[in-house]
Amino acid sequence: MSLDRRQIREIVAIVVGGALLRLAVALVSRGSNDIISWEDFGDDIAKHGLIWMYQNVPWWNHPPLMGYLAEGLRALALAAGWPFAPTFKLVPIAGDMLSALLVFWIWLGKSGDYRAARGALVIFTLSLDAVLVSGYHGNTDPLVAALLLAACFAVDRGRHFTGGVVLAAAVNVKLIPLLVVPLLIARLKPREIARFVAGGALGVLPFLPVVWLAGESFVKNAIAYRSNFENWGIPLSIRALASIGRDAHAGALERIAEVSRTVYIRVGPILIVLAVLALAAYARSRRWSSVYERVALGLALFLILTPGFGVQYTAILGPVLLAHNRRWGLRWAMYSGLFLFAVYATFYLGGFPLKSTFYSAYRPLAAVIGILPWALLVAFAWVTLRQSRREAVRD
Numbered sequence: 001m002s003l004d005r006r007q008i009r010e011i012v013a014i015v016v017g018g019a020l021l022r023l024a025v026a027l028v029s030r031g032s033n034d035i036i037s038w039e040d041f042g043d044d045i046a047k048h049g050l051i052w053m054y055q056n057v058p059w060w061n062h063p064p065l066m067g068y069l070a071e072g073l074r075a076l077a078l079a080a081g082w083p084f085a086p087t088f089k090l091v092p093i094a095g096d097m098l099s100a101l102l103v104f105w106i107w108l109g110k111s112g113d114y115r116a117a118r119g120a121l122v123i124f125t126l127s128l129d130a131v132l133v134s135g136y137h138g139n140t141d142p143l144v145a146a147l148l149l150a151a152c153f154a155v156d157r158g159r160h161f162t163g164g165v166v167l168a169a170a171v172n173v174k175l176i177p178l179l180v181v182p183l184l185i186a187r188l189k190p191r192e193i194a195r196f197v198a199g200g201a202l203g204v205l206p207f208l209p210v211v212w213l214a215g216e217s218f219v220k221n222a223i224a225y226r227s228n229f230e231n232w233g234i235p236l237s238i239r240a241l242a243s244i245g246r247d248a249h250a251g252a253l254e255r256i257a258e259v260s261r262t263v264y265i266r267v268g269p270i271l272i273v274l275a276v277l278a279l280a281a282y283a284r285s286r287r288w289s290s291v292y293e294r295v296a297l298g299l300a301l302f303l304i305l306t307p308g309f310g311v312q313y314t315a316i317l318g319p320v321l322l323a324h325n326r327r328w329g330l331r332w333a334m335y336s337g338l339f340l341f342a343v344y345a346t347f348y349l350g351g352f353p354l355k356s357t358f359y360s361a362y363r364p365l366a367a368v369i370g371i372l373p374w375a376l377l378v379a380f381a382w383v384t385l386r387q388s389r390r391e392a393v394r395d
Contacts, residue, residue, distance in 0.1 A: 035138030137312050
């Protein structure tokens with residue numbers, strides 16, 4: 001479907017409006033602790049180099065190219081006399097704008113309905129979750145989301161080599177997209193998989209010098225990295241059990257909670273991998289052709305089961321879920337956005353620019369609100385799998 005000039009102007013206005021909204025938030029805020037870490041990373045890499053970072057900074061757990069990005073953005077901020085925080089946030093904001101355009105184009109292609117596509121675009125540009133992560137938080141997850149959605153788009157259009165290249169780019173931002181590789185290729189033929197893998201292999205190149213010169217440190221920092229055992233999902237229930245045990249002076253409950261915590265930190269990642277592999281096998285055996293649905297469900301399982309969580313992870317799911325289904329995408333934008341707002345608000349320490357300092361686990365109010373988006377993910381997974389079984393029976 002081709003667009004007329006009026007429609008093009010309308011879409012440009014919506015996208016630009018979304019970018020300006022995020023930029024306004026970025027200009028009045030520092031954000032979370034993450035932005036301080038990124039500024040320190042940029043300084044340290046400029047002084048000591050990337051290999052030194054892996055060998056001497058245990059919390060440097062990002063792919064190599066992100067080190068050069070941090071160094072470059074720090075240099076840009078210094079040269080232009082800009083604060084680092086809004087300078088860095090130009091990257092996640094750009095990621096959001098790419099996601100916005102992709103969401104519109106995907107909906108226009110699969111529905112042929114301009115209004116439906118425009119509605120999906122508006123949902124994303126005004127998504128509280130997306131605005132807070134890209135404009136406030138200060139991390140690269142919106143760029144991961146955009147590249148992951150672009151990989152889905154390429155695979156859906158039959159451009160398998162391009163899909164592999166784009167997914168490799170996403171992995172060079174964060175390693176999380178590796179999780180959905182089985183879902184991206186689940187319905188592909190052997191030759192198509194080979195082209196996808198060939199494209200993806202290009203993404204290995206930036207890692208080779210690091211693995212050669214600091215392999216053990218890279219594995220320890222990046223591969224073995226575990227996020228915080230937070231007040232979210234399954235960890236929330238374990239932490240609540242421990243709290244009840246402490247308040248009731250019930251040592252047995254505290255011990256059960258501590259053992260559960262130790263076990264789940266180790267077992268949780270395995271459960272996630274097994275769940276995604278099972279989902280990929282199920283998708284391959286059934287007539288389940290929507291790559292957006294598969295990847296959205298895989299990311300939902302990750303967020304449901306994860307033993308380590310950061311609020312910015314919610315932004316990775318948003319675009320691909322919206323590309324699959326507008327209703328689920330809207331619900332996620334609302335529920336996760338409300339949760340993020342509660343997290344940032346309860347960690348706000350006052351002053352200007354606005355900042356939220358994470359000094360403990362999520363506060364009780366935010367943790368309770370966080371049950372809403374987590375339960376939404378469970379509902380989405382249940383409904384999606386049930387519908388796929390019904391469709392398989394009809395076929």
